Amino acid sequence: MRKSFLFTSESVSEGHPDKVADQISDTIVDLFLAKDPQARIACETLTTTQLVVLAGEIRGKGIYENDQWADGVLEEIEAAVRNTVKEIGYAQSGFHWETFRFENNLHGQSAHIAMGVDESGNKDEGAGDQGIMFGYATDETPGLMPATLYYSHKILAKMAEDRHSGAAPFLEPDAKSQVTLSYENEVPVGATALVVSTQHAPGYCEKGDNADPAKYAVLRDYVMGVFKDVLPDGFITDETAIYINPTGQFEIGGPDGDAGVTGRKIIVDTYGGAAPHGGGAFSGKDPTKVDRSAAYVARYLAKNVVAAGLARRCTIQLSYAIGIAEPLSVYVDTHGTGTVEEAKLEAVLPKLVRLTPKGIREHLKLNAPIYKKTAAYGHFGREPEGDTFTWEKTDLVDALKAAVA
Structure with a gap:
């Protein structure tokens, strides 16, 4: 890899239409796992002007059995969806948590899929689908995440915090950020460009039919303050290009401005383009x-490799076939930064964590209602709290060091 370069990542806020869809979908995952930790859920969400649509396949005790919904579950689903939209902050005429039209098209899981993946007798539970999955870690930031994505998330998370607290009442839910950093010797040393586009209250714009320069100055100064709070000292200089709402007016936003669909922000959700992606949301x-x-689990393993000092950067690929429990392949790339052979890591890692679907779930305690929190500001690089973000723990470090010694 080149030693000196520019690299860019983006993030989107919880109010971005695709993220609204993601949070609704994970609200349903949490609702059902709270009722049945073994529930099967594939819930897609569409959001647009005054409309939320759910579609997908589900199965679970006390939820949906024998082609019938359990008593009261349909009402719980709609209430949970509306509450999620309310928590995000949408109470606008074009998308209001209380008045949008709601359609639930969830139905039972295919019996043929269930037959292939369910555990039975001496047959271990098979993977729910074929595919390739990647995990990544880098020592660029304390959370062992790419710096460009790390700061992009932090900018929007801070803005959302201030919006919810009332510290920035001129902000509305929809927003995007983008961070371009300069790297020297593969280390981030400064910001060359920072971008924020945020939905705002009337008048807080530089251009548009109701532009108010004084109000825009408040918005601009606020966002500049967030940049300075989030990025390391010295990263922002007179040479840094700053773009705050460069198109001008941004009052119509969220699902009223653009349709949102589950699973369309997979790079924002993962590593900001700094690592490969297998394609699955x-x-x-x-x-x-x-x-x-x-x-x-691939992120968990990669993070522990870096945390153990065995590499400064680590990419891990896993692959699976539907109905087959064990992974078909385990691949490790330390990008020339490793202190042990990659083949040795490939041999050791599956011995530390059983990489079957059931083994992963048990090790990381994934059969729990922990997913709504993951659906905005990244699935990785977050702080483990209780049973949430267990894949961010570095509790394999000692075992890893011993295994490769």
Whole structure:
């Protein structure tokens, strides 16, 4: 890899239409796993002007059995969806949590899929689908995440915090950020460009039919303050290009401005383009789906490799076939930064964590209602709290060091 370069990542806020869809889908995952930890869920969400649509396949005790919904579950689903939209902050005429039209098209899981993936007798539970999944870690930031994505998330998370607290009442839910950093010797040393586009209250714009320069100055100064709070000292200079709402007016936003669909922000969800992606989205899927659980364990393993000092950067690929429990392949790349052979890591890692769907779920405690929190500001690089973000723990470090010694 080149030693000196520019690299860019973006993030989107919880109010971005695709993220609204992701959070709704994971709200359903949590609702069902709270009722049945073995529930099967594949929930897709569409959001647009005054409309939310659910579609997908589900199965679970006390939820949906024998082609019938359990008593009261349909009402719980709609209430949970509306509450999620309310928590995000949408109470606008074009998308209001209380008045949008709601359609639930969830139905039973295919019996043929269930036959292939369910555990029975001496047959271990098979993967819910074929596919490739990647995990990545780098020592660029304390959370062992790419710096460009790490700061992009932090900018929007801070803005959302201030919006919810009332510290920035001129902000509305929809927003995007983008961070371009300069790297020297593969280390981030400064910001060359920072971008924020945020939905705002009337008048807080530089251009548009109701532009108010004084109000725009408040918005601009606020966002500049967030940049300075989030990025390391010295990263922002007079040479840094700053773009705050460069198109001008941004009052119509969220699902009223653009339709949102589950699973369309997979690079934002993962590593900001700094690592490969297998193509499978996370939100709306229960942890038997290896798109989700195997990507989580791949991150867990990569992070522990870096945390153990065995590499400064680490990419891990896993692959699966539907109905087959064990991974078909385990691949490790330390990008020339490793202190042990990659083949040795490939041999050791599956001995530390059983990489079957069931083994992953049990090790990381994934059969729990922990997913709504993951659906905005990244699935990785977050702080483990209780049973959430268990894949961010570095509790394999000692075992890894001993295994490769």
